Every structure is written in C-alpha cells, then in structure tokens.
Amino acid sequence: MPDIDTEAEDDLPLPPSEGGGFFGDPEPIESPRSVPESKTSVPSAPGYRVLARKYRPAKLDELIGQDALVRTLRNAFAVGRVAHAFMLTGVRGVGKTTTARIIARGLNCIGPDGQGGPTADPCGVCSNCVAILADRHPDVLEMDAASRTGVDDVREIIEACHFRPIQGRMKVFIVDEVHMLSRNAFNALLKTLEEPPPQVTFIFATTELRKVPITVLSRCQRFDLRRVSQSELLTFFTKIVEKEHVAAESEGLKLIARAADGSVRDGLSLLDQAIAQGAGDGSVTEAGVAAMLGLSDRAAVFDLFEMVMRGDVTAAIGLSNSLYDRGNDPGLMLRDLAELTHTVTRLKTVRGLEETVELPEMERTRGAAFAGSLSLSTLSRLWQMLLKGISEVDDAPLRREAAEMVLIRLCHASTLPPPEELLKKLKVTDGGSSPPSVGSAVESSSNGVQAAASDDGGWRKKVANERWGGQDAPSAELVPLPQAQPQAVVAEARQPPRSWRELVAFVKDCREATLHGHLRHSAHLVTFAPPVVEFRVAHPAPGDLPKRVQALLHAHFGDQWSVRAVEAEGEPTLAEQSAEIIQLHTRRSAAHPLVQAILGAFPDAELGEVRDQTLDDHYGLPPEEFGSPAIGLDQDLYDPEEND
Structure with missing residues (x-):
C-alpha cells in the first residue's frame, strides 16, 4: 500500500465558494426578494411573560403585606446582624422564594461602582444582581426539596460549603419546600446548619412548618409571611391593570382578590386569565370574572338567600333550576349560600364591618339589611344546616336533587318559631x-x-x-x-338553701358556671347559719366572690342574706371532700377479700374507678352524713367492721 501523507490528509481542500459542495449541487435557494409575499416567514414574537413573573418584586419595598418582615430585614442589614439561616413560612404565593432571592442579592450586591457592601436595597445593575436575577449566579444555588429529598442531595450542599464563593461575597443556598426532606437528610444538615462557614447563608422556604423538625427550626431565624388582605390585593391589581392599559371593573377585581385567598401569585394568575378572557373588548368585568371562576351570579345568591329566609319553597326551587340551567353546580350554589350566611353573621357581630372597602357593594347594602333583620340563632341554625347539606350533596349520586332537598329543608326551618x-x-x-x-x-x-x-x-x-x-x-x-x-x-317556689351544699347546688341551678366552679374548688366554709354565710376565699378565685354570691341570694330570697369573706381556715372545699371520700372508697375496695382474690388470680389486673351510687352525683359526698358507703360490691360479702 502506498504511504499515506497524513499532513496532506489533514489539509483537506475547502469547498468552492461558488457552485456545488462536496456532495453535489444543492437545490437553489431563493433569495428573500424572490420569495412571493405569501411565503415570507413572519418573525417570531418574543415569549409572553405572565403577570406573576413580570411583576415579581425585586426589592423589599415591593413586597406586599409583609411589613414586619421588611422592617426586620432592613434593621438587620443596617446594623450588620444578618442571620446565617432563615426559615420563611407561609401559604403559597405570598413571596417566600422571592424574599429569599432578594436576601441573596442584598448579601452579594457590590453597587453600581463595584465598591458597595451588603445592603437591604440591592442596586439591580451590578454583575451579581444581574446574575442572581437571571438565575445563573454560581454562588446562589436553589434546590427543590420536593424532588431532591435524600441524604446525597444534602451532602452536595455540605461539600459545597467548604469552598469559597466563586464570584460573589456569600454563598447562598435556597432550599424550597424544605419540609419534604427526609429525616436522615435533616439530620445530616444539622451540624453544618448550626456552625456554617462565615461565607455561607441558608434560606429555607416551606408551606408546612409543622413538618420541619424542631432541631432545624431552633437553628434558623423564622419569618411568617402572612396572607395578603383583600384590600391590599385590590390596590395592587388596580395598579397592574393601569400599567397594562386594561379596563377593569372594581367589582371584578374584588372577586379576583377574594378568590386569591391571600396569595399574590394566585391572584395574578387569575387576573392574567381574566384579561385574556376579556381580550375581545379589552376589559375585565364582574360578569366575566364570575363566569370564569364558576361563581353563581352574586345577585342571584342574595335573591336565593332572601327566598330561603322567607320560606318561599316554590321561588327558591325555581331560581335553583334557573342557576342549574345556566351551568352552575348545585354544590357550589350551596357553598355560596354558606359564604353569604357567614358574611351576614359577621356583619351582625362585627361593628363597623359594613364600612370596610374589603366587602363588595352588594354585601355592604343587602348583606347589612339581612344582618339587621335576622337573629343570631337563626343564622347559626342556617349555617349548621348548610354545612350538613353541602356534605350530603358532595356524597349524593343525584347532586341536583340532593341540593333541592336541602333548599326545601332550609325553607321549612326558616318558618319554625325560635x-x-x-x-x-x-x-x-x-x-x-x-x-x-x-x-x-x-x-x-x-x-x-x-x-x-x-x-x-x-x-x-x-x-x-x-x-x-x-x-x-x-x-x-x-x-x-x-x-x-x-x-x-x-x-x-324554691326554698332557701339549708346547707352549704344546697347553696352551691342553687348557684349551679342558676347557670352561674364560673361562680359555681369557684365555690366548689376555692371556697372553704367557716360559718353557715342562714341568713349568714362566711367562708375563706382561696386562690385563684376572685376577691369579690362573696359579693357575687350575696347578690344572687338577694335576687331570689330577699335582702336578709349576708355573705362575708373571713380569714379563718374553714373546712376543706367540696372538691377536696369529694376526693377524700373517693380515696377512702378506693382503699376499702382494694382491701376487700373478693377484690384481693381477683387480683391474686389475675396479677396484671388493676382496680378501676370506684363508684358509689349513694353519693351525690355532682360533689361525690353522702346525701347527709358520712356513713357506711355502698361500693357496688356484693353486699353479702361486704363487712364494714372488717374494713374499718
């Protein structure tokens, strides 16, 4: 074989600048000018960013409804007392991961001139801020504990702690849904979490704080991110629709704020969907939001509530059928009724609630009218029946029929006399x-x-x-x-009390539960000579206990009664006397030959609670004087003299 010139082989000829390539002439490519207008490709538009990402806070001041957290972090950065581990907890969508990223930027920000230090207001333009915002900073590592739950995943974090930061000032480990880590993973993290290197910060986020071991919580600085109120969400959504140049009805935004249930991200997702739904005319309307959320027409819910409370079965069933024909779910209809019942009850019990902006206009007008005309007992009864009815509808094979039966019961119950x-x-x-x-x-x-x-x-x-x-x-x-x-x-026609126990029993019959409890457990009788009663008041009973007893006696038996507090020792309280008698019965029962024989035959057996049917049901005392108790054993085998 001839020798192969490797240099010649490596030095392959280049393809010709014009004409065909090495593999034959390709098909001629038409220039854009020669392509018909119908074949011209349309440039692709940039990807749409949802509102939840577009309006994600980049600074602490942009966090909504977390004033305590913002104030604490600002002070910590100002005095240089930033913790080495944070635990952020709260419901979904309130800003846990967002807060973690803001802390990471604040720890690594170097300012526009590159000379800045840790700050609560990151500049957002330096190389570290830009990289963290783009999720590509080598020293800020995010881990989803929901998918990486094992010990090996935690060991990677522990090993990374031993190296100094590559680009930034601090290594920041953000662990989302930290409660999903296994027990062994938590144990592996404890030592590093307690004594981390000075250049490492841990930030944990969780929605299930009770599942995090207390040993981990004790090593972290905890922040509870609260639910955002409806008024704050409404203000935030109003600003967003203005920036997006979208016309939106206030009532529609209120429905979205209520459905968000305190979650900013959920609310922004719903707002995004509502804007897309109203893209035809470019507006967010109350009717459109209600249809999107599957809510019954709010006015129809109020009408149904009024028909139910009026007892008009025919009208209530007719309106229910109309709502069903329009696509409303029967169970959701009952839930709307229950929600309205709760709102009316709050309007009746909470002073000034009808003036708050968190409630829609209809709740403030018609709801306040219902609250003024319905009693609290009627609303409570309606609430209990609705709760039971909702569970019945959820489990029923015929949901519509079950909902109608619930409405019939509600209408019938509304006419019952209290x-x-x-x-x-x-x-x-x-x-x-x-x-x-x-x-x-x-x-x-x-x-x-x-x-x-x-x-x-x-x-x-x-x-x-x-x-x-x-x-x-x-x-x-x-x-x-x-x-x-x-x-x-x-x-x-009750007679005045003839003994101390009768007086205490009289207080109980008057339904003075607190007063009765103090007399039983904290009153030591010194003198009972009607109409004079003297006793010593022990802690924790209030000092005005005698005056309260005297006022009760005066109201029922005249002004001749005199009840005074004295310093004498007095008798044991009724509760103490009852305990002594029960202990006495227990000792006598344990010494009974029959009981000893049973315990001897069954060594693992134990003597249970001893009950004496002849004792007072409430105080555990004999009806008149201490006598030979009937313990409930065979009376033929019981010898009082033998057990004395």
Missing part, C-alpha cells in the same frame, strides 16, 4: 290563666309535678295549634320542652 318564642307560648294560655294542674302540682309535691307534666299534653297541643294559626302542628317534635313549664314553676 325556642324562646315557644317558651313564651307555653307560659300563657288563651285566657291568660295558668296551665291546668301545674299550680296544684307545685303545691302538692314533686311527684305531682311529674303528673302535671304528663297530664298537660292537651294544653301543649292547644298552644302549638295557636302558633300555627289554628291548624295542627307539623309534628310533635316542633313543640319541644314538654316539661319546661313545671320546672320553671318549681324553680320559682
């Missing part, structure tokens, strides 16, 4: 006379009260028929508390 009105009806008859046999029952005995309660069924039916306009009541369940009247009369 309990306080029923009690008033039970106290008064046609002629204003007392119910038959009730007075005689009180005069005779407590057994007579029970007989009266069972004999006045016809009287209760008469009162119920009166409430329903002469017609039979829908059901017996609509007339509750059949024994309320006899019990009320007995309470009026």
Whole structure:
C-alpha cells in the first residue's frame, strides 16, 4: 500500500465558494426578494411573560403585606446582624422564594461602582444582581426539596460549603419546600446548619412548618409571611391593570382578590386569565370574572338567600333550576349560600364591618339589611344546616336533587318559631290563666309535678295549634320542652338553701358556671347559719366572690342574706371532700377479700374507678352524713367492721 501523507490528509481542500459542495449541487435557494409575499416567514414574537413573573418584586419595598418582615430585614442589614439561616413560612404565593432571592442579592450586591457592601436595597445593575436575577449566579444555588429529598442531595450542599464563593461575597443556598426532606437528610444538615462557614447563608422556604423538625427550626431565624388582605390585593391589581392599559371593573377585581385567598401569585394568575378572557373588548368585568371562576351570579345568591329566609319553597326551587340551567353546580350554589350566611353573621357581630372597602357593594347594602333583620340563632341554625347539606350533596349520586332537598329543608326551618318564642307560648294560655294542674302540682309535691307534666299534653297541643294559626302542628317534635313549664314553676317556689351544699347546688341551678366552679374548688366554709354565710376565699378565685354570691341570694330570697369573706381556715372545699371520700372508697375496695382474690388470680389486673351510687352525683359526698358507703360490691360479702 502506498504511504499515506497524513499532513496532506489533514489539509483537506475547502469547498468552492461558488457552485456545488462536496456532495453535489444543492437545490437553489431563493433569495428573500424572490420569495412571493405569501411565503415570507413572519418573525417570531418574543415569549409572553405572565403577570406573576413580570411583576415579581425585586426589592423589599415591593413586597406586599409583609411589613414586619421588611422592617426586620432592613434593621438587620443596617446594623450588620444578618442571620446565617432563615426559615420563611407561609401559604403559597405570598413571596417566600422571592424574599429569599432578594436576601441573596442584598448579601452579594457590590453597587453600581463595584465598591458597595451588603445592603437591604440591592442596586439591580451590578454583575451579581444581574446574575442572581437571571438565575445563573454560581454562588446562589436553589434546590427543590420536593424532588431532591435524600441524604446525597444534602451532602452536595455540605461539600459545597467548604469552598469559597466563586464570584460573589456569600454563598447562598435556597432550599424550597424544605419540609419534604427526609429525616436522615435533616439530620445530616444539622451540624453544618448550626456552625456554617462565615461565607455561607441558608434560606429555607416551606408551606408546612409543622413538618420541619424542631432541631432545624431552633437553628434558623423564622419569618411568617402572612396572607395578603383583600384590600391590599385590590390596590395592587388596580395598579397592574393601569400599567397594562386594561379596563377593569372594581367589582371584578374584588372577586379576583377574594378568590386569591391571600396569595399574590394566585391572584395574578387569575387576573392574567381574566384579561385574556376579556381580550375581545379589552376589559375585565364582574360578569366575566364570575363566569370564569364558576361563581353563581352574586345577585342571584342574595335573591336565593332572601327566598330561603322567607320560606318561599316554590321561588327558591325555581331560581335553583334557573342557576342549574345556566351551568352552575348545585354544590357550589350551596357553598355560596354558606359564604353569604357567614358574611351576614359577621356583619351582625362585627361593628363597623359594613364600612370596610374589603366587602363588595352588594354585601355592604343587602348583606347589612339581612344582618339587621335576622337573629343570631337563626343564622347559626342556617349555617349548621348548610354545612350538613353541602356534605350530603358532595356524597349524593343525584347532586341536583340532593341540593333541592336541602333548599326545601332550609325553607321549612326558616318558618319554625325560635325556642324562646315557644317558651313564651307555653307560659300563657288563651285566657291568660295558668296551665291546668301545674299550680296544684307545685303545691302538692314533686311527684305531682311529674303528673302535671304528663297530664298537660292537651294544653301543649292547644298552644302549638295557636302558633300555627289554628291548624295542627307539623309534628310533635316542633313543640319541644314538654316539661319546661313545671320546672320553671318549681324553680320559682324554691326554698332557701339549708346547707352549704344546697347553696352551691342553687348557684349551679342558676347557670352561674364560673361562680359555681369557684365555690366548689376555692371556697372553704367557716360559718353557715342562714341568713349568714362566711367562708375563706382561696386562690385563684376572685376577691369579690362573696359579693357575687350575696347578690344572687338577694335576687331570689330577699335582702336578709349576708355573705362575708373571713380569714379563718374553714373546712376543706367540696372538691377536696369529694376526693377524700373517693380515696377512702378506693382503699376499702382494694382491701376487700373478693377484690384481693381477683387480683391474686389475675396479677396484671388493676382496680378501676370506684363508684358509689349513694353519693351525690355532682360533689361525690353522702346525701347527709358520712356513713357506711355502698361500693357496688356484693353486699353479702361486704363487712364494714372488717374494713374499718
């Protein structure tokens, strides 16, 4: 074979400047001037940047609704006390990752002249700021812990900490969704996180703070980014539509701010979608936003609420069918009703809420009217029924039919009389006379009260028929508390307390729960000689406890009662006496031969709580004096003398 000249082989000839190439003549290429107008390629437009990226804050002052965080970071940079590890927590879209990048730029900014130091206001024009903004800075590393959860991923960060920064002043490690790291990964990070090199800063972001180990939290400076209020979101969205030269209705922006649920990114995404939806006429309207979000017409929701509270079943079902025909989901319709119920309840209970700008105009007008005409008990009952109805619709195979059944129940319940009105009806008859046999029952005995309660069924039916306009009541369940009247009369005829325990029981019957608790646990009786009562008040009962007891006795039994606080030791409290008796019963029960035999046969068995049916249910004391307790064991085997 002839020798091959390698130099000649390497020195290959170049293709001719004109004519065909090495592989034959290519097809002639028409110049742009010779191409017909229809074949001319249209230059591609630059990619559209969504509003959430276009208006992402680049400085601390541009963060919305995070005043505490901004103030703390500014002071930290000003005095040079920037922490080596941060934990940013909050719901999605409130600015956790954005804040982390701002901190990274502030740590590495060198200023326009290249001589600047760490600052809370990065210039945005130096090489470090530009590189961090473009996500290509070699010393600012972002890691998504949702996809890199293992120990090996954390070890890469630990090893990178040992090297000095390449371009910037500080190495910054931003770990997003840090709660997704495994337990071993967290443990591997602890030592480095506690004592990092001076040129390293860690910034963690998470939406699930409770899943982060406390050992990690204790090594970080924590910032809670709060939800952004609707008013702040509305102001922000208004500025954006002005910059984008888009006409937008205020009510439409309010719907977007409400649907954002405190998340700026969610709100910007919805605003972006609303602008695209209204691209035909270039406007964002309330109707368009409601249709985009799948919300029922707000006016229709108010009309449905009014029909339900009026008890108009026909109109409510008709409006429900109309909303369903327009594409509204039955479950969403009930949720809108529940949301309106909550809004009306807030308007009724929170003073000055109707004047806030966070509420749309319809809530401030019609909602305030509903709040003024409906009672709190009615709204609470409506809320509970709606919650149950929503769950029924979600689980029902026939969603529309289930929603209609819920509306029928709501309309029916709105016409029911409140309990306080029923009690008033039970106290008064046609002629204003007392119910038959009730007075005689009180005069005779407590057994007579029970007989009266069972004999006045016809009287209760008469009162119920009166409430329903002469017609039979829908059901017996609509007339509750059949024994309320006899019990009320007995309470009026109560005798003054004859002992300390009767006095404490009287306070309990008066539904003074706090006062009753203090008397049981903090009052040491010294003297009980009606109408004089003296006791020592122990901590933590208030010092005016005797005055409160005296005022209650005066209101029911006259002004002759005198209740005073003294310094004498007094008896143990009723709670202490009850505990002593239970302990005594427990010791006696443990010493009982039958119990010892059972424990001997079953070594792992334990003696449970001892109950004495003869003791007072509320205080654990004997009805009169301490006696031989009935412990609930076989009485033939129980010998009191043997166990004394």
